[in-house]
Amino acid sequence: GNSVTQMEGPVTLSEEAFLTINCTYTATGYPSLFWYVQYPGEGLQLLLKATKADDKGSNKGFEATYRKETTSFHLEKGSVQVSDSAVYFCALSGLTGGGNKLTFGTGTQLKVEL
């Protein structure tokens, strides 16, 4: 079946530091890949997505490239801000019998300090 593995947190960074959150996946076929962000007490918000190999998703300074050869979709940001503190979930969407379902990683908590 489909699965997503992402690095454990929490990740603590100073403001303006470079961020990488690793994500690898296992899936049959050609899934779409997503990064979601969850701020404290809130639901998930789509941060970015990529639907095919070599696509780069980007939003709010965050980027991730769909690497089929390494089955990865690592999230990066060149300079984080305190307001980026949240939990980040990597996910994939693929046809699995019952239709398009999202499979999530366990989430990585990011804390950005001044």
Added chain:
Amino acid sequence: GAVVSQHPSWVICKSGTSVKIECRSLDFQATTMFWYRQFPKQSLMLMATSNEGSKATYEQGVEKDKFLINHASLTLSTLTVTSAHPEDSSFYICSARLAVYNEQFFGPGTRLTVL
């Protein structure tokens, strides 16, 4: 656009009672909605897929009779936790699929606490 709401945002109930949670797509129609459960500091676990006008499809290990799902219209799905117990306390999140984008939009979640 593509806003999903949930009501209530939080609820506290006594053990043995039933609780209904609503999920609404406010500005689009959704033939498919999803219900997730999230434990503290853990990922979202899909509970069931709710299809308008038909029975929900439950994931393995989810009790159909305990978590009743109704998707009576293209903008509303409800999850009823029947005979709730403290172990049902969790954060329940719904999402609605916008077909044209083949993308799920998530509600803000409902925090259920069973005493």
